[in-house]
Amino acid sequence: MPAHRARVAALLTPAPVESRPLADCLGLxxxxxxxxxxxxxxxxxxxxxxxxxxxxDVTGASPEQPVVLPVAEDLPAGRVDSPPLLPGTAHRIMTGAQVPSGADAIVPVERTDGGTAEVRVHASAQPGVHVRRAGEDVRVGTAVLAAGTTLGPTQLGIAAAVGAARLPVRRPVRVLVLSTGSELVEPGSPLRTGQIYESNGLMLATAVREAGGRAELLRFVPDDVASFHAALAPHLDETDLIITSGGVSAGAYEVVKDSLSGNGVEFTKVAMQPGMPQGAGRYRGGPAVVTLPGNPVSAMVSFEVFVRPALRAAAGHRQAERPGRKATLTSSLEGPPGKRQYRRALYDPATDEVTPHGGPGSHLLSAMATANCLLEVPEETVELPAGSTVDVLLMD
Incomplete structure (x- = not known):
């Protein structure tokens, strides 16, 4: 399994750097x-x-013995000149306005009578009180964001605050998600005997987008080698990675395997459950290709284990992996000998406990939809008793 993971990661080279306006950098x-x-x-x-x-000038001021000062200036936020404060006077000032030279403290309006021509000050003020000093948050030359930072609202906010109008970012990885199978039909249309609604393509395309990639979904490619190649051809110049699901097992009518064998993609069996049949390579020397199993849970778990970390690393994200935790298992589990198992589970952050959720079957998608983590059962493990410490990958 580690060898296949490394192979997938090596297929995706770092995405090119682009300069983008701040508003176009979210998630990059x-x-x-x-x-x-x-x-x-x-x-x-x-x-x-x-x-x-x-x-x-306000030493000893109190409600009983206020200090009265003439108000020489009004200083709203945004005023670009700042007249100096003369001894024995006050300037009325608003939050965010520049503190004038000569002043060393701010008396809140609540501690005065709010006067405009003169003000009665009801409390003394220590030097520096309610003054935000230049550079106390960020000094010139400070790296406010490190390379590899995923840009969210607060990161873009600090970029704007220090005057950046554009940022150098890694372009999102361009992914073509290919949905093959003559039995697949679009959700919402009538379902005939022998047909199923197409779900893997949508699931994987949105997983790519959630991971920060740019996804295009190409649906309903028939189970035919010529049709498969014809469907790919118009997209090759604008694609970094092709993801397929299904058609990679040992049976007949495995169109993905038949189409990609001999075209730069090698197929293998990985010691993992779910998700044993895998493939990876470059399609005719061009875009990277990762082929995933067709059962929906196998496809999604394989994406999480092999594709998502590689995709995020290529896009420059410092945090490429899902966050992991050590957790206490609430019930016993059996693992398949010689295979690493990923079980859907529910993690409780309040107790650091994890509970298996649903069975191990690779077709049981409903439990995957309501789980918040994947629980790892190591290859050498035959049984994990309740109370064992296990590794979990947080999905939510």
Whole structure:
């Protein structure tokens, strides 16, 4: 299994770097450290609506003995000039406005009478109180985001705050998800005997998108070698990775295996349950190809184990793997000798306990849809008693 995982990872080379506007970077990976060219805050500013004062001018102020100061200026946020504060005066100031030179404290409006021509100050103020100092959050030259960071709302917020209009990011991996099988029909259409609704293609395409890739779903390719190659041909120049599901076992009518054998893709059996039949390679020297089993749970588990980490690593994400945990097993489990088993399970973060969810069958998709983790049963394990410490991969 590790050998096949390494082979899939080696197929996907790092995606090219692009410069994109911030609004187009959500979910992508930063390609280079983002270094602040300005401090945050960029200037001393007020943390409160109130009055900028010299602390010595309001020493001893109280409700019983207020200090009265003339208000010389109004300083709203955004005012670009900042008249200096003269001794014995106050400037009315709003949150975020630049603190004028000469002032060393802010008295909140709640501790005054709110006057506009003059203000009665009801409390003293220590030097520096309610003043946000320039650079106290970020200093010039600080790397505010490291290469490999997945860009979410807060990461894009800090990028904007330090003045970045565009960011260098890794382009999403372009994935073509191929859905083959003459028995497949579109959900919502009438279902005849011997037909099933197509679900693997949609499931895998959305899994690619959730992992940060760009997916195109090509559905309902017939079980015919010529049709298979014809379906691929228009997409090859714009595809980094082709993912197929089904058609890779040892039976007849295995169109994926018949089409890709001899065209750069090798097929193998991996010591894993579910997901034993696998394939990987390059289609005629071009795009990477990963072939997954057809049973839906096998396809999804195989994607999680082999494809998702490789896809995220190629797209530059520092965190390529699903987060893992050690958990206590609540009930006993049996494992197939010589195979690593991945069981659907429910992990409780409050207790660090994990409970198997549904049976091991690779066709039982409903449990996969309601599980929040995959529980690993090692190859050498025949039975895990309740209370055992096990590894889980968090899916949700």
């Amino acid at each position: 990976a930063l390609a280079e450290d983002l270094v602040a060219a300005i401090p945050l805050p960029p200037f001393d500013n007020s943390a409160m609506d109130g009055y900028a004062v010299r602390s010595v």
